[in-house]
Structures are given as C-alpha cells and as structure tokens.
Amino acid sequence: MKNISQMNSNSRVWIYQADRFLSPDEVRGIVAKVPAFVDQWTSHGASMEASIEVFHHLFLVVAADESKALASGCGIDTSVRFVKDLGKSIGVDFFDRRMVAFGELGAIQLSPMNEFWAMRKSGMVQSDTPVFDNLVKTVAQFGMNWHVPFQESWYQEAWAG
Numbered sequence: 001m002k003n004i005s006q007m008n009s010n011s012r013v014w015i016y017q018a019d020r021f022l023s024p025d026e027v028r029g030i031v032a033k034v035p036a037f038v039d040q041w042t043s044h045g046a047s048m049e050a051s052i053e054v055f056h057h058l059f060l061v062v063a064a065d066e067s068k069a070l071a072s073g074c075g076i077d078t079s080v081r082f083v084k085d086l087g088k089s090i091g092v093d094f095f096d097r098r099m100v101a102f103g104e105l106g107a108i109q110l111s112p113m114n115e116f117w118a119m120r121k122s123g124m125v126q127s128d129t130p131v132f133d134n135l136v137k138t139v140a141q142f143g144m145n146w147h148v149p150f151q152e153s154w155y156q157e158a159w160a161g
Contacts, residue, residue: 001038004051008065009140011051014076016060016083016094017101017134021110026090027054037082041075048075056108058101059132060086060094063139100155101132105147108132120150120159127151 034052041048049065062079064071087094100116102125103109111119119125133153136142150156
C-alpha cells in the first residue's frame with residue numbers, strides 16, 4: 001500500500017477529523033485495520049488504488065486514485081462505513097464537524113467552532129494562525145493547502161461573510 005505522499009497528485013482526498021486526539025494504541029489499532037480494507041475496497045467492482053493514514057493523532061486521511069477507478073457513491077459509502085466502524089470501535093466521532101483544529105504542528109489545539117470564533121473575535125486567533133482546512137479535495141491540495149494560515153482558509157471566507 002502506498003503512502004498518501006506517493007499517490008497521484010490528482011487523487012481524491014477525504015479528511016476525517018476525530019473529536020479528540022487519538023492515543024498511540026488507538027492509532028496502531030487503526031493502522032492495523034487499514035491494509036485489509038484497502039485491499040478489498042472496490043467501486044462498481046473495480047479495485048481502488050488507495051491510501052489511508054493517520055496524521056497528528058487527530059486526522060484520518062483517505063486518498064483514492066480516481067484515474068484507476070472512480071470513487072462512485074457505493075465506493076464512497078463503503079469507505080464511510082469503514083471510518084464509522086473505526087470510530088465506533090474506539091469511541092471516537094470522525095464526523096463531528098463542529099470542531100476546529102488549529103495551531104502549530106506539535107502544539108495543535110482542538111476547539112468547538114463557537115469557541116474558535118470567540119477566539120477569533122478576541123484576537124487570540126489571528127490572520128496568520130495556522131488552521132487545518134479539511135475541505136481540500138486532492139493529494140496536491142493536501143500537501144500544499146491543508147495546514148495554512150487562517151487568512152488562506154475557508155474559515156476566512158466564513159469570517160468575512
């Protein structure tokens with residue numbers, strides 16, 4: 001299985017952020033289950049060339065090379081079930097979109113969205129505060145635009161809106 005950095009740069013990416021930081025044992029447990037899933041993951045009968053990795057004990061990142069096989073609805077549904085089952089097995093919600101991850105690598109903070117906006121309003125979160133923009137869509141964007149200053153993220157658009 002390839003690492004995400006080895007995937008085609010146009011490969012599609014889905015980022016699932018946990019609602020809390022994962023323990024090293026939880027990460028090892030997830031990593032142990034990934035190869036079996038990737039080996040059997042198909043979309044309309046075609047094998048998916050894929051990679052799944054855990055980053056910063058917080059993010060589960062799934063990448064699929066759609067130049068080999070398109071990740072159709074049934075294929076995406078299969079991967080979503082896998083992520084939900086992983087979360088359920090360790091008591092983590094990978095689908096709670098109300099949490100914001102921000103800060104420097106090594107000092108990542110996780111905050112409910114309303115508290116994040118309050119910190120932005122008070123000046124604790126500034127334009128250059130790094131945030132994780134989990135809406136990136138490709139491996140190339142993941143590499144360049146995932147951990148970016150607030151002012152370069154979708155949060156800035158929401159703040160200005």
